[in-house]
Amino acid sequence: MKRSIILIIPLLFLLACTGREDNIDPKPVNPEPEKNYQNVILLIGDGMGLTQITGARTVNGGQLNMLKCKSIGIQSTHCADKYVTDSGASATAMSCGQKTNYYSLGVDPQGNPLETIVETLEKDGVATGLVTTSQIVHATPAAFYAHQTDRFQYEAIALELVKSGVDFFAGGGQKYFDQRSDGINLIDSLTARGYQVANAPDEVSEIKKTALFIASDKPVSIPEGRGPVLKQSTQKALENLKTSKKGFFLMVEGAQIDWAGEENDQEYLMAEMLDFDAAVGVALDFAETDGNTLVVITGDHETAGFALTNGNLANQTITGQFVTWLHTAAMVPVFAFGPGSDAFTGVYENTDLYFKFRNFYGL
Ligand code: ZN
Ligand code: MG
Secondary structure (H helix, E strand, C coil), X not given: CHHHHHHHHHHHHHHHHHHHHHCCCCCCXXXXXXXXXXXXXXXXXXXXXXXXXXXXXXXXXXXXXXXXXXXXXXXXXXXXXXXXXXXXXXXXXXXXXXXXXXXXXXXXXXXXXXXXXXXXXXXXXXXXXXXXXXXXXXXXXXXXXXXXXXXXXXXXXXXXXXXXXXXXXXXXXXXXXXXXXXXXXXXXXXXHCCCEEECCHHHCCCCCCEEEECCCCCCCCCCCCCCCHHHHHHHHHHHHHCCCCCXXXXXXXXXXXXXXXXXXXXXXXXXXXXXXXXXXXXXXXXXXXXXXXXXXXXECCEECCCEEEEEECCCCEEEEECCCXXXXXXXXXXXXXXXXXXXXXXXXXXXXXXXXXXXXXXX
């Protein structure tokens, strides 16, 4: 008797469980499509070190979008031939995984071309985008598609961009495409290659290859009235690139953080920091919804040796001082969010960012 009770109780329990199982549909009616792509949004604050971030956090009432990231690292920015890098060599380190010479773009110290992460991904069918508040042929964006030992060859760099296959780009510098010394009109070349060419974010109407020129040469600063064009261009880029079935790589640059530092202009510097952080907010919101997007936010070097010698948290004011008009060698922070973000913790060289991106894409 005792033995049969022992047998019956587990049997009843099993039947009860099975009965309950029957009421649950094991397969959802609309199964989520499997996500088999990876996206990276790399946001570079040109000249953005810890004090630029600290100052912006203070004037913004104690918070910044980038500071929501939980995975934080530090990168060293020196280049192959100098202790203090320029923007070309530091962007090349991130785009190609090799230290190169001052003023070089997408080439090794001997001048041999290196394949950039954008070029590798383009070959693989991954969509690519570049958005900046400088000219699109300026050092930071150019290091992702151009190969030059002299970063100032803007007309040659524009030719390289047309041939690069980059799916969405936004920035200034239209004159290097349509007012060239060789008389070639590269706007026509872009159109022939299927690009829509626009002059403001709200003119970008189609989901197709896009060239968005926000200025003939240098875009104006935030204090001069640029408006939220970086944030809007980032939004447009994401609307376009997210339609890629093989994922995308988007680089967004807050270029004028550096220019403000070089002018030793604190008000300009803080305005550009907050403009950049607004674009960071767009990227983080996208990544949070998407779930397959890694966001990495960093600087390419520190600019001007910005120091905070006083300030007031309650009044949201800072007193800054600049020790130089040039770049400095200080290591810069890296903030990461989303899948794969753990790989960005620790202390490493700027070249390691390239290898971390490759790992994330499974290359
Ligand atoms: Zn720079
Ligand atoms: Mg730059």
